[in-house]
Amino acid sequence: MNQTEKGILLVSCPDTEGIVAAVSTFLFSNGANIVHSDQHSTDPVQGHFFMRIEFSHPNLLEKLPELEAAFAETASPFSMQWSITATSKKPRVAIFATKEDHCLQELIWRWQLGELHAEIALVISNHNHFRELAESAGIPFYHVPVTKDTKAEATAAHFSILEENRIDTVILARYMQIIPEQLIQRYQNEIINIHHSFLPAFIGGNPYQQAFDRGVKIIGATAHYVNEQLDEGPIIEQDITRITHRYNVTDLKRHGKDIERIVLYRAVKWHLEKRVIVHGNKTIVFQ
CATH class of the missing domain: 3.40.50.170 (Formyl transferase, N-terminal domain)
Structure with a gap:
Protein backbone atom coordinates (compact mmCIF):
# COMPACT_ATOMS: atom_id res chain seq x y z
CA MET A 1 0.00 0.00 0.00
CA ASN A 2 1.41 3.39 -1.00
CA GLN A 3 2.14 5.81 1.82
CA THR A 4 2.36 9.49 0.90
CA GLU A 5 5.48 11.12 2.33
CA LYS A 6 6.75 14.68 2.30
CA GLY A 7 9.94 15.70 0.54
CA ILE A 8 11.98 18.87 0.14
CA LEU A 9 13.87 19.85 -2.99
CA LEU A 10 16.52 22.59 -2.79
CA VAL A 11 17.97 24.09 -5.96
CA SER A 12 20.76 26.60 -6.53
CA CYS A 13 21.97 27.48 -10.03
CA PRO A 14 22.73 30.31 -12.46
CA ASP A 15 19.52 32.11 -13.33
CA THR A 16 18.09 31.38 -16.75
CA GLU A 17 14.76 30.71 -18.43
CA GLY A 18 12.98 27.39 -17.94
CA ILE A 19 14.16 26.35 -14.48
CA VAL A 20 10.75 26.40 -12.79
CA ALA A 21 9.11 24.66 -15.74
CA ALA A 22 11.76 21.94 -15.81
CA VAL A 23 11.56 21.24 -12.08
CA SER A 24 7.76 21.30 -12.00
CA THR A 25 7.52 19.00 -14.99
CA PHE A 26 9.98 16.57 -13.43
CA LEU A 27 8.04 16.36 -10.17
CA PHE A 28 4.71 15.90 -11.95
CA SER A 29 6.12 13.25 -14.27
CA ASN A 30 7.51 11.31 -11.33
CA GLY A 31 4.32 11.19 -9.29
CA ALA A 32 5.03 14.09 -6.92
CA ASN A 33 2.56 16.77 -5.92
CA ILE A 34 3.91 20.26 -5.13
CA VAL A 35 2.62 21.44 -1.75
CA HIS A 36 4.60 24.68 -1.40
CA SER A 37 7.14 26.48 -3.59
CA ASP A 38 9.40 29.44 -2.88
CA GLN A 39 12.08 30.98 -5.05
CA HIS A 40 14.51 33.88 -5.23
CA SER A 41 16.72 35.39 -7.90
CA THR A 42 19.61 37.70 -7.07
CA ASP A 43 19.68 39.37 -10.49
CA PRO A 44 17.39 38.80 -13.49
CA VAL A 45 20.27 39.24 -15.97
CA GLN A 46 23.41 37.59 -14.58
CA GLY A 47 22.17 36.46 -11.20
CA HIS A 48 21.71 33.24 -9.32
CA PHE A 49 18.48 31.36 -8.78
CA PHE A 50 17.35 29.60 -5.61
CA MET A 51 14.31 27.41 -5.03
CA ARG A 52 12.78 25.41 -2.20
CA ILE A 53 9.89 23.07 -2.98
CA GLU A 54 7.88 20.96 -0.54
CA PHE A 55 6.17 18.06 -2.23
CA SER A 56 4.32 14.85 -1.45
CA HIS A 57 5.24 11.54 -3.02
CA PRO A 58 4.15 7.91 -2.52
CA ASN A 59 6.78 5.94 -0.58
CA LEU A 60 9.39 8.68 -1.02
CA LEU A 61 12.02 7.26 1.31
CA GLU A 62 12.00 3.94 -0.53
CA LYS A 63 12.11 5.55 -3.96
CA LEU A 64 14.52 8.38 -3.11
CA PRO A 65 17.64 6.91 -4.83
CA GLU A 66 15.63 6.35 -8.01
CA LEU A 67 14.22 9.88 -7.87
CA GLU A 68 17.67 11.41 -7.28
CA ALA A 69 19.16 9.54 -10.23
CA ALA A 70 16.35 10.76 -12.47
CA PHE A 71 16.58 14.38 -11.29
CA ALA A 72 20.31 14.51 -12.05
CA GLU A 73 19.40 14.48 -15.75
CA THR A 74 17.06 17.45 -15.29
CA ALA A 75 19.59 19.34 -13.18
CA SER A 76 22.61 18.91 -15.45
CA PRO A 77 21.69 21.38 -18.27
CA PHE A 78 21.12 24.11 -15.65
CA SER A 79 24.34 23.40 -13.67
CA MET A 80 22.22 22.94 -10.56
CA GLN A 81 23.45 22.29 -7.07
CA TRP A 82 20.55 20.42 -5.48
CA SER A 83 19.34 18.04 -2.83
CA ILE A 84 16.20 15.99 -2.28
CA THR A 85 15.31 15.10 1.29
CA ALA A 86 12.64 12.82 2.70
CA THR A 87 11.37 14.49 5.86
CA SER A 88 10.47 11.14 7.41
CA LYS A 89 14.18 10.67 8.06
CA LYS A 90 15.21 13.00 10.89
CA PRO A 91 18.77 14.37 10.92
Whole structure:
Protein backbone atom coordinates (compact mmCIF):
# COMPACT_ATOMS: atom_id res chain seq x y z
CA MET A 1 0.00 0.00 0.00
CA ASN A 2 1.41 3.39 -1.00
CA GLN A 3 2.14 5.81 1.82
CA THR A 4 2.36 9.49 0.90
CA GLU A 5 5.48 11.12 2.33
CA LYS A 6 6.75 14.68 2.30
CA GLY A 7 9.94 15.70 0.54
CA ILE A 8 11.98 18.87 0.14
CA LEU A 9 13.87 19.85 -2.99
CA LEU A 10 16.52 22.59 -2.79
CA VAL A 11 17.97 24.09 -5.96
CA SER A 12 20.76 26.60 -6.53
CA CYS A 13 21.97 27.48 -10.03
CA PRO A 14 22.73 30.31 -12.46
CA ASP A 15 19.52 32.11 -13.33
CA THR A 16 18.09 31.38 -16.75
CA GLU A 17 14.76 30.71 -18.43
CA GLY A 18 12.98 27.39 -17.94
CA ILE A 19 14.16 26.35 -14.48
CA VAL A 20 10.75 26.40 -12.79
CA ALA A 21 9.11 24.66 -15.74
CA ALA A 22 11.76 21.94 -15.81
CA VAL A 23 11.56 21.24 -12.08
CA SER A 24 7.76 21.30 -12.00
CA THR A 25 7.52 19.00 -14.99
CA PHE A 26 9.98 16.57 -13.43
CA LEU A 27 8.04 16.36 -10.17
CA PHE A 28 4.71 15.90 -11.95
CA SER A 29 6.12 13.25 -14.27
CA ASN A 30 7.51 11.31 -11.33
CA GLY A 31 4.32 11.19 -9.29
CA ALA A 32 5.03 14.09 -6.92
CA ASN A 33 2.56 16.77 -5.92
CA ILE A 34 3.91 20.26 -5.13
CA VAL A 35 2.62 21.44 -1.75
CA HIS A 36 4.60 24.68 -1.40
CA SER A 37 7.14 26.48 -3.59
CA ASP A 38 9.40 29.44 -2.88
CA GLN A 39 12.08 30.98 -5.05
CA HIS A 40 14.51 33.88 -5.23
CA SER A 41 16.72 35.39 -7.90
CA THR A 42 19.61 37.70 -7.07
CA ASP A 43 19.68 39.37 -10.49
CA PRO A 44 17.39 38.80 -13.49
CA VAL A 45 20.27 39.24 -15.97
CA GLN A 46 23.41 37.59 -14.58
CA GLY A 47 22.17 36.46 -11.20
CA HIS A 48 21.71 33.24 -9.32
CA PHE A 49 18.48 31.36 -8.78
CA PHE A 50 17.35 29.60 -5.61
CA MET A 51 14.31 27.41 -5.03
CA ARG A 52 12.78 25.41 -2.20
CA ILE A 53 9.89 23.07 -2.98
CA GLU A 54 7.88 20.96 -0.54
CA PHE A 55 6.17 18.06 -2.23
CA SER A 56 4.32 14.85 -1.45
CA HIS A 57 5.24 11.54 -3.02
CA PRO A 58 4.15 7.91 -2.52
CA ASN A 59 6.78 5.94 -0.58
CA LEU A 60 9.39 8.68 -1.02
CA LEU A 61 12.02 7.26 1.31
CA GLU A 62 12.00 3.94 -0.53
CA LYS A 63 12.11 5.55 -3.96
CA LEU A 64 14.52 8.38 -3.11
CA PRO A 65 17.64 6.91 -4.83
CA GLU A 66 15.63 6.35 -8.01
CA LEU A 67 14.22 9.88 -7.87
CA GLU A 68 17.67 11.41 -7.28
CA ALA A 69 19.16 9.54 -10.23
CA ALA A 70 16.35 10.76 -12.47
CA PHE A 71 16.58 14.38 -11.29
CA ALA A 72 20.31 14.51 -12.05
CA GLU A 73 19.40 14.48 -15.75
CA THR A 74 17.06 17.45 -15.29
CA ALA A 75 19.59 19.34 -13.18
CA SER A 76 22.61 18.91 -15.45
CA PRO A 77 21.69 21.38 -18.27
CA PHE A 78 21.12 24.11 -15.65
CA SER A 79 24.34 23.40 -13.67
CA MET A 80 22.22 22.94 -10.56
CA GLN A 81 23.45 22.29 -7.07
CA TRP A 82 20.55 20.42 -5.48
CA SER A 83 19.34 18.04 -2.83
CA ILE A 84 16.20 15.99 -2.28
CA THR A 85 15.31 15.10 1.29
CA ALA A 86 12.64 12.82 2.70
CA THR A 87 11.37 14.49 5.86
CA SER A 88 10.47 11.14 7.41
CA LYS A 89 14.18 10.67 8.06
CA LYS A 90 15.21 13.00 10.89
CA PRO A 91 18.77 14.37 10.92
CA ARG A 92 20.95 13.16 13.79
CA VAL A 93 22.33 16.08 15.80
CA ALA A 94 25.24 16.43 18.22
CA ILE A 95 25.36 19.41 20.58
CA PHE A 96 28.68 20.75 21.85
CA ALA A 97 28.66 22.91 25.00
CA THR A 98 31.09 24.16 27.65
CA LYS A 99 29.85 25.86 30.84
CA GLU A 100 26.99 28.16 29.78
CA ASP A 101 23.77 26.13 29.75
CA HIS A 102 21.12 28.53 28.37
CA CYS A 103 21.46 27.57 24.69
CA LEU A 104 21.73 23.87 25.48
CA GLN A 105 18.65 24.08 27.71
CA GLU A 106 16.69 25.87 24.98
CA LEU A 107 17.52 23.28 22.32
CA ILE A 108 16.66 20.33 24.56
CA TRP A 109 13.40 21.98 25.65
CA ARG A 110 12.37 22.78 22.06
CA TRP A 111 13.29 19.23 21.02
CA GLN A 112 11.17 17.78 23.83
CA LEU A 113 8.27 19.95 22.65
CA GLY A 114 8.63 18.51 19.15
CA GLU A 115 9.71 21.85 17.67
CA LEU A 116 13.01 20.58 16.23
CA HIS A 117 12.82 18.11 13.35
CA ALA A 118 15.80 16.07 14.52
CA GLU A 119 17.06 13.39 16.79
CA ILE A 120 19.44 14.82 19.38
CA ALA A 121 21.81 11.88 19.45
CA LEU A 122 24.33 13.16 21.99
CA VAL A 123 25.83 16.04 23.94
CA ILE A 124 29.61 16.57 24.05
CA SER A 125 31.37 18.87 26.49
CA ASN A 126 34.91 19.62 27.56
CA HIS A 127 33.54 19.74 31.13
CA ASN A 128 31.27 17.40 33.07
CA HIS A 129 28.72 20.07 34.04
CA PHE A 130 25.93 18.97 31.71
CA ARG A 131 25.94 15.22 32.20
CA GLU A 132 22.86 15.23 34.45
CA LEU A 133 21.02 17.70 32.18
CA ALA A 134 21.60 15.57 29.09
CA GLU A 135 21.03 12.17 30.63
CA SER A 136 17.86 13.29 32.41
CA ALA A 137 16.49 14.09 28.92
CA GLY A 138 17.54 10.64 27.69
CA ILE A 139 20.48 12.00 25.67
CA PRO A 140 23.89 10.28 25.87
CA PHE A 141 26.63 12.52 27.24
CA TYR A 142 30.32 12.45 26.32
CA HIS A 143 33.03 14.22 28.33
CA VAL A 144 36.02 15.07 26.13
CA PRO A 145 38.52 17.32 27.96
CA VAL A 146 40.41 19.81 25.80
CA THR A 147 43.69 21.44 26.83
CA LYS A 148 46.43 23.14 24.87
CA ASP A 149 48.42 19.91 24.93
CA THR A 150 45.57 17.48 24.14
CA LYS A 151 43.79 19.14 21.21
CA ALA A 152 44.85 16.45 18.73
CA GLU A 153 43.57 13.69 21.02
CA ALA A 154 40.30 15.58 21.60
CA THR A 155 39.80 16.04 17.86
CA ALA A 156 40.32 12.32 17.29
CA ALA A 157 37.82 11.53 20.05
CA HIS A 158 35.27 13.93 18.53
CA PHE A 159 35.65 12.35 15.10
CA SER A 160 35.20 8.88 16.56
CA ILE A 161 32.11 9.80 18.56
CA LEU A 162 30.45 11.64 15.67
CA GLU A 163 31.15 8.89 13.15
CA GLU A 164 30.03 6.07 15.44
CA ASN A 165 26.76 7.91 16.10
CA ARG A 166 26.17 8.78 12.41
CA ILE A 167 25.88 12.50 13.13
CA ASP A 168 24.57 14.77 10.37
CA THR A 169 24.71 18.18 12.07
CA VAL A 170 26.79 19.69 14.87
CA ILE A 171 25.46 22.53 17.03
CA LEU A 172 27.84 24.67 19.07
CA ALA A 173 25.69 25.81 22.01
CA ARG A 174 28.26 28.21 23.49
CA TYR A 175 31.10 25.73 23.02
CA MET A 176 34.15 27.78 23.85
CA GLN A 177 36.80 25.94 21.85
CA ILE A 178 38.13 26.51 18.36
CA ILE A 179 36.80 23.86 15.96
CA PRO A 180 39.68 22.19 14.07
CA GLU A 181 39.84 22.48 10.30
CA GLN A 182 39.47 18.72 9.82
CA LEU A 183 36.09 18.75 11.56
CA ILE A 184 34.93 21.80 9.60
CA GLN A 185 35.79 20.14 6.31
CA ARG A 186 34.04 16.92 7.30
CA TYR A 187 30.83 18.76 8.27
CA GLN A 188 30.84 21.52 5.66
CA ASN A 189 27.86 23.84 6.27
CA GLU A 190 26.63 21.42 8.94
CA ILE A 191 28.22 23.09 11.99
CA ILE A 192 26.17 25.94 13.47
CA ASN A 193 27.61 28.32 16.05
CA ILE A 194 26.02 31.02 18.22
CA HIS A 195 28.18 34.10 18.65
CA HIS A 196 27.25 36.47 21.44
CA SER A 197 27.56 39.55 19.25
CA PHE A 198 25.84 41.11 16.26
CA LEU A 199 28.53 40.11 13.78
CA PRO A 200 30.65 41.46 12.20
CA ALA A 201 30.95 43.69 15.28
CA PHE A 202 33.05 42.42 18.20
CA ILE A 203 34.49 39.28 16.64
CA GLY A 204 36.42 36.94 18.91
CA GLY A 205 36.45 36.62 22.66
CA ASN A 206 34.59 38.61 25.32
CA PRO A 207 32.28 40.58 23.00
CA TYR A 208 30.09 41.87 25.84
CA GLN A 209 33.08 43.59 27.41
CA GLN A 210 33.96 44.97 23.97
CA ALA A 211 30.39 46.25 23.56
CA PHE A 212 30.41 47.82 27.02
CA ASP A 213 33.75 49.52 26.38
CA ARG A 214 32.42 50.89 23.08
CA GLY A 215 29.26 52.23 24.71
CA VAL A 216 26.85 50.65 22.23
CA LYS A 217 23.07 51.15 22.52
CA ILE A 218 22.11 47.75 21.12
CA ILE A 219 23.51 44.28 21.62
CA GLY A 220 22.79 41.21 19.58
CA ALA A 221 23.58 37.62 18.75
CA THR A 222 24.44 35.84 15.51
CA ALA A 223 23.97 32.22 14.47
CA HIS A 224 26.25 31.22 11.61
CA TYR A 225 27.82 28.28 9.88
CA VAL A 226 31.38 27.58 10.95
CA ASN A 227 34.18 27.88 8.42
CA GLU A 228 37.95 28.14 8.66
CA GLN A 229 37.83 31.88 9.48
CA LEU A 230 36.89 32.59 13.09
CA ASP A 231 33.33 34.01 13.36
CA GLU A 232 33.17 34.75 9.62
CA GLY A 233 31.01 31.89 8.35
CA PRO A 234 27.71 32.46 6.48
CA ILE A 235 25.13 34.10 8.77
CA ILE A 236 21.79 32.32 9.24
CA GLU A 237 20.00 34.47 11.83
CA GLN A 238 20.56 37.56 13.99
CA ASP A 239 18.60 39.58 16.52
CA ILE A 240 19.15 42.55 18.83
CA THR A 241 17.86 44.25 21.97
CA ARG A 242 18.27 47.84 23.13
CA ILE A 243 20.35 48.70 26.18
CA THR A 244 21.05 51.90 28.14
CA HIS A 245 23.98 53.61 29.81
CA ARG A 246 22.80 52.10 33.12
CA TYR A 247 23.75 48.57 32.05
CA ASN A 248 27.01 47.09 33.24
CA VAL A 249 28.73 44.09 31.62
CA THR A 250 26.75 41.65 33.79
CA ASP A 251 23.49 43.25 32.63
CA LEU A 252 24.59 42.96 29.02
CA LYS A 253 25.36 39.27 29.45
CA ARG A 254 22.02 38.60 31.15
CA HIS A 255 20.00 40.27 28.39
CA GLY A 256 22.26 38.80 25.73
CA LYS A 257 21.55 35.24 26.85
CA ASP A 258 17.89 35.65 25.98
CA ILE A 259 18.81 36.69 22.45
CA GLU A 260 21.42 33.97 22.04
CA ARG A 261 19.08 31.13 22.89
CA ILE A 262 16.27 32.19 20.54
CA VAL A 263 18.60 33.10 17.66
CA LEU A 264 20.34 29.72 17.86
CA TYR A 265 17.01 27.90 18.07
CA ARG A 266 15.69 29.66 14.96
CA ALA A 267 18.84 28.96 12.97
CA VAL A 268 18.88 25.29 13.96
CA LYS A 269 15.17 24.90 13.20
CA TRP A 270 15.50 26.45 9.74
CA HIS A 271 18.57 24.39 8.96
CA LEU A 272 16.89 21.14 9.97
CA GLU A 273 13.82 22.03 7.91
CA LYS A 274 16.04 22.56 4.85
CA ARG A 275 15.17 26.24 4.60
CA VAL A 276 18.75 27.46 4.21
CA ILE A 277 20.88 27.53 1.06
CA VAL A 278 24.49 28.65 1.36
CA HIS A 279 25.78 30.76 -1.53
CA GLY A 280 29.36 31.92 -1.15
CA ASN A 281 29.57 33.52 2.28
CA LYS A 282 25.85 34.37 2.38
CA THR A 283 22.68 32.42 2.98
CA ILE A 284 19.24 32.36 1.41
CA VAL A 285 16.72 31.55 4.17
CA PHE A 286 13.22 30.56 3.05
CA GLN A 287 10.80 31.14 5.93
